Amino acid sequence: MLQFMNVFGIWLGVFFTFSIFSFLYKDNPFYKLSEQIFVGLSAGYWFIYTIYYVMIPNLFSKLIGDFNANAILLIPGFLGLLMLLRIIPKLQWISRYPLSLVIATTAGVSIVLSLQTNIMQQITATMFNPFAAETTSQMIGGLLLIIGTICGIYFFYFSKKQEGLSAIPSKIGIWFLMLSFGASFGYTVMARISLLIGRLDFLLKDWLHLIK
């Protein structure tokens, strides 16, 4: 039975892989069917996963195990219930309260951390003497980092019209931005090809047994 289910699972995977790929030729019922099943299956999976791996261990088990010690968990449990009121049109306004609490908490935690990580640490990381580098390539890299940072930020300075001499750093900034966009595009291509390789690996290995 287990063997049959394994083979059946592989054939299902093959069917859905080809159904999704068929969109590359043109839109068709097989693609639409696969898309809808994927959406439905994902929603169902998340629902079950949330119950078994979030709700039960973090709320129900603790409340059943030692109610007095974990009574404070009733508050998030209650807020969670309020969140579900979104499905009742007349009461959906109540769901804004737990939602606002989640947003406020996340913002409160993230602002401090984000300021530290994305501003303070990033600024201090560009404050160094590039001429103290051990090798020439490190020195050039350091100089490029400083010039790129300053010119890149200057490009986004919109309070004064950038013309004449003041436009030069901005133009250099654009070049740095273009280079970074190019690098991002290269990485994006790599990621997409990796996904294709993953699917082909499944077809050639698990289905056709052409590779080990």
Added chain:
Amino acid sequence: MTQDLKKTQFERRIIFLTLFIVVTLPLIFPLGLKTEITPLVQNAYDMIETAPDSSRIIISFDYDPSTITELQPMAQAIIEHCWRRGHKVIATALWPQGASMADAAFSFVIENGYKDKQYGVDYVNLGYKPGGTVTLQALGRDFQTIFPSDMKGTPISEIPAMQGIAKLGDIDAVMSLSAGDPGLMAWIMVASDKYKVKVSGGTTAISAPGFLTYVNKNQQLIGLLGGLKAASEYEKLIGVKGKATVNMDAQSVAHVLILVFITIGNIKAFRIRRKTRNAQMN
């Protein structure tokens, strides 16, 4: 439908078909193309290599099956490297399916030469926790509150690999394998910048450029593995010819093909533009 549009759609299908064939062939007939080690991957490798013996390393599985082609080879190579060095591997997950990815990676490495590794002693899977950054902050104060037990329900006080770990700061290094949010960014913010724990990580290629700025003199991130290429580099560093190394042949050939397509596309666009300009002048 105009003739031009029909032609474009036909050309599009030729491109897909060619790409399909070009990626398939190196998977069946590997070319054995060489991979050069980049400093980013070398730094990540060195973090594990130079950690004291029996260090406790967190590998956070912050991804799901959609990105296993890129991230699972990284996970397997890093686990193998950790075990070679005698480190204890603590698996966590900020993504629900990450815990299953961790189990699969451990099983793969155990099957391939590490059958002596014992669960609870050499590695442990603590499972998934929701909350991202907020959860990691709490982990910085008290490990046991967030992870009172492992995936199997064993209290962490009874797990040998977890002895002496009261908070995040007691961990020697963190490796986050991340396909998005929450993931590596949360570990940088909390573990690296707040609790000064060494953090490195691996991401899908598409996310990698966004993390490059954190590899800086402040060592917010110690090296970075970006995509399949970096996974193959890590495999080379530990001397293993794994899945990433084999798949890199197909990746490299596909990149060459795309470069050819871009060149042809640009020549064609240039010719059309010149033709249009000439027609307007006449």
